[in-house]
Amino acid sequence: MSMLEIKNLHAKINNHFILKGVDLVVNAGEVHSIMGPNGSGKSTLAQVLARRETYEITAGEVLFGGKDLLSMKPEEVACEGLFMAFQYPIEIPGISNAYFLRAALNAIRKFRGEEELDAMDFLPLLKDKMRLLDMDERFLNRAVNEGFSGGEKKRNEIVQMAVLEPRLAILDETDSGLDIDALRIVAKGVNLMRRPDRGILLVTHYQRLLNYIVPDFVHVLVDGKIVKSGGPELALELEEKGYGWAEPEAATAIR
Amino acid sequence: MAIATTEPLRGYPEAFFELDSRALRQPAWLRELRERGFARFRDVGFPTTRNEDWRFTNVNAIAQTAFQPAPAQSVTFAALEPFLIPGAACHLVFVNGQYAARLSRIAGLPAGVEAGSLGEAIQNNRKPAESHLGRYLNVERDAFCALNTALLEDGGYVYLPRRADVEAPICLLFVSLPGTIPSMAHPRTLIVAEDEAQASIVEQYISLGAGEVFFSNSATELVAGEGAVVSHYLVERQDRNAFKISTLRSEQARSANVTSHSILLGGALVRNNVHPVLAGEGSECLINGLFIAAGKQHIDNYMLVEHARPHSSSRQFYNGILDGHSRGVFHGRIIVHKDAQKTDAKQTNRNLLLSDDAQIDTKPQLEIYADDVKCTHGATIGQVEENALFYLRSRGISEGAARRLLLLAFANECLERMKCPVMRAYLEGVIQAWLPATSTGAPPEAGEIERRWEEAG
Numbered sequence: 213m214s215m216l217e218i219k220n221l222h223a224k225i226n227n228h229f230i231l232k233g234v235d236l237v238v239n240a241g242e243v244h245s246i247m248g249p250n251g252s253g254k255s256t257l258a259q260v261l262a263r264r265e266t267y268e269i270t271a272g273e274v275l276f277g278g279k280d281l282l283s284m285k286p287e288e289v290a291c292e293g294l295f296m297a298f299q300y301p302i303e304i305p306g307i308s309n310a311y312f313l314r315a316a317l318n319a320i321r322k323f324r325g326e327e328e329l330d331a332m333d334f335l336p337l338l339k340d341k342m343r344l345l346d347m348d349e350r351f352l353n354r355a356v357n358e359g360f361s362g363g364e365k366k367r368n369e370i371v372q373m374a375v376l377e378p379r380l381a382i383l384d385e386t387d388s389g390l391d392i393d394a395l396r397i398v399a400k401g402v403n404l405m406r407r408p409d410r411g412i413l414l415v416t417h418y419q420r421l422l423n424y425i426v427p428d429f430v431h432v433l434v435d436g437k438i439v440k441s442g443g444p445e446l447a448l449e450l451e452e453k454g455y456g457w458a459e460p461e462a463a464t465a466i467r
Numbered sequence: 468m469a470i471a472t473t474e475p476l477r478g479y480p481e482a483f484f485e486l487d488s489r490a491l492r493q494p495a496w497l498r499e500l501r502e503r504g505f506a507r508f509r510d511v512g513f514p515t516t517r518n519e520d521w522r523f524t525n526v527n528a529i530a531q532t533a534f535q536p537a538p539a540q541s542v543t544f545a546a547l548e549p550f551l552i553p554g555a556a557c558h559l560v561f562v563n564g565q566y567a568a569r570l571s572r573i574a575g576l577p578a579g580v581e582a583g584s585l586g587e588a589i590q591n592n593r594k595p596a597e598s599h600l601g602r603y604l605n606v607e608r609d610a611f612c613a614l615n616t617a618l619l620e621d622g623g624y625v626y627l628p629r630r631a632d633v634e635a636p637i638c639l640l641f642v643s644l645p646g647t648i649p650s651m652a653h654p655r656t657l658i659v660a661e662d663e664a665q666a667s668i669v670e671q672y673i674s675l676g677a678g679e680v681f682f683s684n685s686a687t688e689l690v691a692g693e694g695a696v697v698s699h700y701l702v703e704r705q706d707r708n709a710f711k712i713s714t715l716r717s718e719q720a721r722s723a724n725v726t727s728h729s730i731l732l733g734g735a736l737v738r739n740n741v742h743p744v745l746a747g748e749g750s751e752c753l754i755n756g757l758f759i760a761a762g763k764q765h766i767d768n769y770m771l772v773e774h775a776r777p778h779s780s781s782r783q784f785y786n787g788i789l790d791g792h793s794r795g796v797f798h799g800r801i802i803v804h805k806d807a808q809k810t811d812a813k814q815t816n817r818n819l820l821l822s823d824d825a826q827i828d829t830k831p832q833l834e835i836y837a838d839d840v841k842c843t844h845g846a847t848i849g850q851v852e853e854n855a856l857f858y859l860r861s862r863g864i865s866e867g868a869a870r871r872l873l874l875l876a877f878a879n880e881c882l883e884r885m886k887c888p889v890m891r892a893y894l895e896g897v898i899q900a901w902l903p904a905t906s907t908g909a910p911p912e913a914g915e916i917e918r919r920w921e922e923a924g
């Protein structure tokens with residue numbers, strides 16, 4: 213059974229049809245990259261998978277671990293092991309990073325029938341992951357993303373992913389806005405997460421990230437559809453020739 | 468329509484004269500002060516909504532109820548325990564407005580610091596009481612202050628000598644015992660901080676037991692000498708029947724720094740007046756408030772910041788959370804007097820409406836008579852943000868818990884402005900317990916029978 217199966221997914225928002233029949237299969241242990249021009253629907257796909265309710269599903273089906281993902285609430289997919297790193301992480305003044313992440317981890321642990329962690333057990337774990345992402349400990353007590361630089365926000369997303377240990381991680385343009393050092397750090401964090409029982413979906417605009425995280429498969433999303441799929445070499449080809457090159461070919465995208 | 472002034476002032480003259488016969492030794496200055504208050508109250512009566520200061524709050528329910536002075540009574544110490552603040556320097560307990568020595572714990576204050584009953588301080592001819600009491604509170608402007616002064620008998624008395632430094636908070640606990648008939652208390656508190664003294668003083672109002680409506684009309688005068696640093700906390704936790712008017716009037720000398728924190732949770736009809744006068748050069752004040760209303764609660768916050776001398780600064784941050792059919796008011800008035808050049812005044816009021824039936828009126832009012840000043844104000848009214856809610860839920864936190872977390876975060880903005888760790892910890896616990904375990908938009912203590920106080924008027 214595949215970890216994630218997307219079949220003929222159509223979604224719209226405010227009467228704008230954005231996803232127009234997406235098909236994609238991700239198996240455990242695989243890293244997939246979705247590339248595509250601005251506005252092609254990459255974030256929409258990521259948000260739909262994380263179950264943002266502002267998008268309306270007009271057709272299609274998504275199975276996550278064999279379960280009907282589209283009938284789940286955001287917190288339910290999260291507890292089932294899906295994590296989406298936001299392209300634009302939200303600032304939440306008044307809640308500390310540490311408090312927020314412990315609440316999240318405990319919600320997920322509770323769902324799995326595991327014991328909740330108290331602050332004493334949780335803090336060392338969090339500090340560990342923060343060190344991995346080269347984040348200063350002062351971020352522990354700062355309000356979630358409040359006043360963080362673009363790069364700090366992105367790293368904070370990866371810290372969250374590392375703490376929550378999802379089965380499927382979707383990273384929405386986690387690379388954009390990062391300087392080369394931050395990019396290396398984030399890539400290291402993601403590579404450490406690669407495991408035979410975990411799937412990763414990298415949404416990116418640029419080939420740059422894929423020098424550090426080499427995907428197993430690359431898909432090109434144009435105007436709400438996957439128009440081309442291939443191996444890592446496809447990313448290089450895109451970089452060279454631009455998205456226009458991929459567009460005319462209406463490829464069937466299922467591997 | 469509010470035409471309270473034509474109502475007979477039920478019971479108040481009797482209360483005034485009865486106090487005369489009861490007060491053991493009432494010094495002439497006090498009798499004079501009370502008389503002035505009573506005369507003023509008799510002349511103007513309760514305010515109506517035609518009075519601009521009372522536009523959003525109808526006090527007819529108070530004006531039309533015959534209240535009797537709440538009798539002296541006792542409670543067990545055990546009943547107070549949930550309201551004691553761990554880490555406090557001392558606890559002064561007042562039951563129905565009267566000091567209860569037996570229930571109070573005042574050991575351990577630094578030498579020279581006095582904390583106790585105002586009634587006793589007057590009896591004992593304490594000099595600060597005579598020289599400060601009634602000098603600042605404006606009985607002409609405010610009928611409730613006039614009434615409080617007319618019926619002045621007891622309340623808190625805190626005296627901090629020069630350079631006194633009390634780190635832990637001095638806690639005053641005012642207990643209302645609703646009786647078989649509507650009853651009232653008018654606690655009066657005087658806080659005098661001499662030059663360079665530092666302390667935190669807490670006034671907490673609670674109800675014990677059930678009964679008829681209780682009307683608590685408290686007034687506090689806070690005098691901060693040169694360079695004094697004083698934090699005042701008002702914690703309103705009375706039951707959902709209570710009528711509560713509270714006034715804090717602070718007078719700040721040169722470079723004095725006064726902070727007023729208000730946490731308003733309980734009460735049916737609540738009006739909180741905060742009135743600092745920055746009377747000395749370079750003085751600073753911070754007004755920090757949080758009110759959480761549900762059901763049919765009405766919470767009115769009236770701020771009046773007066774800048775009288777140059778280089779003074781004031782900051783107001785007030786957050787409101789309104790659910791059910793509740794109504795909130797934020798009236799932020801700033802007066803910059805002619806001499807108060809280089810005033811720096813800022814006001815921010817943020818409100819979250821959790822239900823379609825909740826309502827907030829927010830009104831800034833700037834009166835500037837100096838020409839070189841910086842005054843800004845802003846108010847927002849919004850709902851819990853969908854973006855933030857989705858972010859939390861996408862990490863596995865349930866919708867109810869996420870909503871609650873966002874409310875706590877909103878409340879935390881106020882807690883973070885409190886410098887006293889003891890109070891921050893205590894109030895965090897109080898607010899956590901106050902917000903429902905998972906917020907679905909249902910009011911706290913749903914199912915509780917609430918008095919439809921607005922129908923009484």
Ligand SMILES: Nc1ncnc2c1ncn2[C@@H]1O[C@H](COP(=O)(O)OP(=O)(O)OP(=O)(O)O)[C@@H](O)[C@H]1O
Nearest residue numbers: 225226228230249250251252253254255256257417
């Ligand atoms: N709330 C909305 N109302 C109307 N249109 C929307 C809304 N949200 C997104 N869209 C549109 O949907 C399309 C897809 O947006 P999406 O964010 O998924 O693109 P993207 O591929 O992630 O782009 P980028 O590379 O810029 O991040 C865009 O044309 C966008 O303008």
Ligand SMILES: [Mg+2]
Nearest residue numbers: 254255299385
């Ligand atoms: Mg995007």
